[in-house]
Amino acid sequence: GQQLNQSPQSMFIQEGEDVSMNCTSSSIFNTWLWYKQDPGEGPVLLIALYKAGELTSNGRLTAQFGITRKDSFLNISASIPSDVGIYFCAGPYSGGSNYKLTFGKGTLLTVNP
Amino acid sequence: EAQVTQNPRYLITVTGKKLTVTCSQNMNHEYMSWYRQDPGLGLRQIYYSMNVEVTDKGDVPEGYKVSRKEKRNFPLILESPSPNQTSLYFCASSGGLQETQYFGPGTRLLVL
Numbered sequence: 001g002q003q004l005n006q007s008p009q010s011m012f013i014q015e016g017e018d019v020s021m022n023c024t025s026s027s028i029f030n031t032w033l034w035y036k037q038d039p040g041e042g043p044v045l046l047i048a049l050y051k052a053g054e055l056t057s058n059g060r061l062t063a064q065f066g067i068t069r070k071d072s073f074l075n076i077s078a079s080i081p082s083d084v085g086i087y088f089c090a091g092p093y094s095g096g097s098n099y100k101l102t103f104g105k106g107t108l109l110t111v112n113p
Numbered sequence: 114e115a116q117v118t119q120n121p122r123y124l125i126t127v128t129g130k131k132l133t134v135t136c137s138q139n140m141n142h143e144y145m146s147w148y149r150q151d152p153g154l155g156l157r158q159i160y161y162s163m164n165v166e167v168t169d170k171g172d173v174p175e176g177y178k179v180s181r182k183e184k185r186n187f188p189l190i191l192e193s194p195s196p197n198q199t200s201l202y203f204c205a206s207s208g209g210l211q212e213t214q215y216f217g218p219g220t221r222l223l224v225l
Contacts, residue, residue, distance in 0.1 A: 006155075033214075040219075041216075041218065041219070042117075042203050042205070042216025042217055042218055042219055043156070043203070043216050044216070045213045045214055048213075088155060088156065090156075099144060099146070099161050099163055099169070100158060100161065100169070100171055100172075101146070101158055101161075101171075102158070102172065103148075103155045103156040103157070103158075104155055105153065105154060105155035106155050
């Protein structure tokens with residue numbers, strides 16, 4: 001399957017700091033999805049991006065669909081302790097079924113109060 | 114309450130003993146999918162289904178079977194489990210790709 005390279009693998013930050021993580025691929029993606037997984041639970045969709053260049057916000061979260069369709073970033077502003085978790089990017093690549101999703105390996109975020 | 118349920122939540126079994134993990138959703142979603150999550154590898158799609166009787170392979174289908182006889186249920190079958198199938202499994206459903214995908218609580222499987 002296609003690969004999504006997600007970075008960084010982990011982050012340790014202080015409460016109140018801003019966070020940025022990104023995802024890149026050698027393949028073109030039709031859609032970029034960003035999920036968060038809390039410990040012991042399933043992932044929850046945070047933001048979905050459907051058009052190249054699209055910039056979307058959801059509260060303190062902002063994500064962008066790269067112009068080349070091969071990358072996306074997620075920013076979290078003014079982090080709080082409940083932001084702790086694993087963040088995944090995901091999407092269906094352009095050459096495959098829209099229902100066949102590939103996930104990045106995740107970014108583990110730790111927020112120190 | 115809209116939800117995806119999985120059973121069992123935890124299972125310990127032995128190599129070769131057939132098992133089924135059930136998945137059910139109460140949102141009338143057409144799309145359902147199974148993933149496995151392993152440390153350092155993230156989530157990998159096993160199988161997905163676009164509707165009743167319509168299923169297709171994801172990235173890691175080997176050793177697994179699925180069926181979609183009813184819209185609400187999408188069981189994952191391991192005919193002859195092996196230790197490399199020890200993992201955390203998630204079922205998910207959505208009304209379509211551009212709809213929010215809801216994940217179940219996960220099933221932690223250990224194959225001895």
